[in-house]
Amino acid sequence: NVWYPGHINKAKRRIKEYLKAVDSILIVLDARAPLATTAFEIDIFKGKNILFVLNKSDIANNELTTKWLQTIGQTAPVISFNKNDSISKIKNFVLKNSKTKLNETRLLIAGVPNVGKSSIINKISGKRSAKTGATPGITRGVQWINLGKIKLLDTPGIVFAKLFNKDIAAKLLLVGSLPIENIDNYDIISRAFDIYKTEANVEEDFEDYITKFGLSRGFISKGGKCDFERSKNIFFKLLSEGKLGKFTYDKDFSMWIYK
Ligand code: GDP
Numbered sequence: 001n002v003w004y005p006g007h008i009n010k011a012k013r014r015i016k017e018y019l020k021a022v023d024s025i026l027i028v029l030d031a032r033a034p035l036a037t038t039a040f041e042i043d044i045f046k047g048k049n050i051l052f053v054l055n056k057s058d059i060a061n062n063e064l065t066t067k068w069l070q071t072i073g074q075t076a077p078v079i080s081f082n083k084n085d086s087i088s089k090i091k092n093f094v095l096k097n098s099k100t101k102l103n104e105t106r107l108l109i110a111g112v113p114n115v116g117k118s119s120i121i122n123k124i125s126g127k128r129s130a131k132t133g134a135t136p137g138i139t140r141g142v143q144w145i146n147l148g149k150i151k152l153l154d155t156p157g158i159v160f161a162k163l164f165n166k167d168i169a170a171k172l173l174l175v176g177s178l179p180i181e182n183i184d185n186y187d188i189i190s191r192a193f194d195i196y197k198t199e200a201n202v203e204e205d206f207e208d209y210i211t212k213f214g215l216s217r218g219f220i221s222k223g224g225k226c227d228f229e230r231s232k233n234i235f236f237k238l239l240s241e242g243k244l245g246k247f248t249y250d251k252d253f254s255m256w257i258y259k
Contacts, residue, residue, distance in 0.1 A: 008160050015044060015157045018108050018142070022153065023100045024049040026090070028111035028120065031060035031080060034068050035250040036171035037112050038258060040159040045110070049099045051077045053090070055116040056175075058082035059242025064251060071253045083116070087123050094150055105150045110157035114176045114240075117156035121145070125154060166191045171249045176240030180233050189232070196239060199247040210235055 025045045029037040031054035052072055057065050057080040065080050072078040077097040081089060098105040109117050125145045144151040161177065163169040170191035172178040183189060193206045202209060207228075214220075214231025221227035238244050 011158045011160070014155075015110070015159065018153055018155075018157055019044070019048065022048065022106040022108040023102075024051060024094065024098065024105050024107045025157070026051050026053055026094065026107055026109045028053045028055050028109060028115045028117050028156075030115045030175040030177065031055060031057045031065050031068065031082075032248045033171040033175045033177075033250045034072065035252070035255050036161065036168045037115055037175070037177065039161040039164060039168050039172075040112060041162070042258060044159070049097070049105075051094065051097055052079075053120075054078065054080040055120070056082055056242070058084060059246050061246055061248040064248040067253060068248075068250075071256050072258070075256065075258050081120070083119060083123075087120075090120065090124070091147055091150065098149070103149065106144075107150055107152045108157050109152065110159055112159055112161050112172070112177045117158075121152070121154060121156060124152060170195055173236060174240060174247075174249055176237070180236040189236075192236070195249055196247070199249070200245055 025048045027038070027042075027045070027050060029052060034054060054060070054065055054068055054072070059082075069078055069080060077093070079089065079093045094105060094107060100106070109121055111117050124147065142153055142155045145154050161168060161172055163172075163178075166187055169178060169183075169185075169188045173180060173183060173188060173192045174195060178188075180189075190206060193209070196202065197209075204212070210228060210231050211226045213235050214226040214228065217231070217234070219227040219231045219234065221230075235244075
């Protein structure tokens, strides 16, 4: 369970260690919630060459992704990406925006949980299984993946969003960065459902909607009633996987404050 505080502290220590070895950071955001997925202490990357990826663009709203690319692009290099894209898109993007004076760019892929960091690293390393030995300055078995003029750490940097407000938490739930099983705060669930309701033009309230959803999929508990807990969890899981529609939840472009 990545939400255990001990794990969060460990992840923090790891990132600091990785930062000593790299010059560039590819921050992976969920294209459906670019604001909520940057709600972490981004200052830890100060002094590094920061590049953004709006990932999972296949399950975001295309028009809004274009607008986010324009907005973020005014402050830093950014591309959209998804699992169907060729990994050369990322490679060329990193090369084009490399600022290092050395002859290779040393890159860390970072972001909040579930934005697709590991998928990108696996896709890259799948094609280039040739790894170059141990990583100077980093102890625990982390290695460089050799991409010619790019050296990529084979382990992602995991950062954790600050749940400053209900809205951020709700959006992180909607994109699967906060696992539904870990949320016992009904306000967050309720806010998330309200956001979905607006996007999907749903009229029913939460209880009715989830009950119908569960019954229609056969999530029945003893006595023939809807298994509400299971229905709720599966609803949020499918929604976060884009299987109930392509929705972009962050739309307030003026809130992009990264410089
Ligand atoms: P990480 O926690 O940031 O390392 O995220 P993972 O790489 O483990 O991905 C989290 C989930 O998102 C997995 O179920 C992936 O299959 C899924 N995923 C990753 N990239 C994409 C993408 O571009 N599009 C879609 N639809 N799903 C993706």
